[in-house]
Amino acid sequence: MPRPPRSTWAALTPDQLLAQCEVDTYRASGPGGQKRNKTSSAVRLRHPPTGLLVIAEESRSQHENKARALDRLGQALYLHLRDGMPPDLTPETVAELRDYAAARDRTGRLSLGRKDPRFWPAVGVVLDLLAATGARVAETASLLGVSTGNLIDFLQTDPKVWQVANQLRAAAGRKPLK
Numbered sequence: 001m002p003r004p005p006r007s008t009w010a011a012l013t014p015d016q017l018l019a020q021c022e023v024d025t026y027r028a029s030g031p032g033g034q035k036r037n038k039t040s041s042a043v044r045l046r047h048p049p050t051g052l053l054v055i056a057e058e059s060r061s062q063h064e065n066k067a068r069a070l071d072r073l074g075q076a077l078y079l080h081l082r083d084g085m086p087p088d089l090t091p092e093t094v095a096e097l098r099d100y101a102a103a104r105d106r107t108g109r110l111s112l113g114r115k116d117p118r119f120w121p122a123v124g125v126v127l128d129l130l131a132a133t134g135a136r137v138a139e140t141a142s143l144l145g146v147s148t149g150n151l152i153d154f155l156q157t158d159p160k161v162w163q164v165a166n167q168l169r170a171a172a173g174r175k176p177l178k
Helices: 013-020 032-036 062-080 093-094 121-132 137-144 146-157 158-171
Strands: 023-026 042-049 050-056
Touching: 013 062, 023 093, 042 062, 050 062, 062 121, 062 158, 121 137, 121 146, 121 158, 137 146, 146 158
Parallel strands: none
Antiparallel strands: 023 042, 042 050
């Protein structure tokens, strides 16, 4: 069954997204002392409409773990759900995409850090284009209006983004990026 497009959920507020989730709390295993082993502070979020599942169990606070899990769910939307791209893609139409328009700096480069709120929406657009071009990096970079090196640097900003990019390449029968 194909997954629904990301745009269906990416615009939701965290509270709206959380309302669609099944929330499980449980006792996390591992080090952390008596408190960690006695309280159900770990959080697992299941988002049935998309089939995504994320967990957070680092903190002894259930509230902190729920916030982390919700952030991870937002990231997972951009990593694993693809929005279709129109067939008549040009660098001009890509530059006007809402999630990509503000992502480039004054020189036209993609140079966002992972903590920048524009990072994950830009990742979504980059991965959508990579999927639409058959995972051809040069063609994707051309559509984004950046150099191939800049695109590869951007993909390497986060290990999960790099992993998904290489999964898209493998699905298209291409060699992994190194």
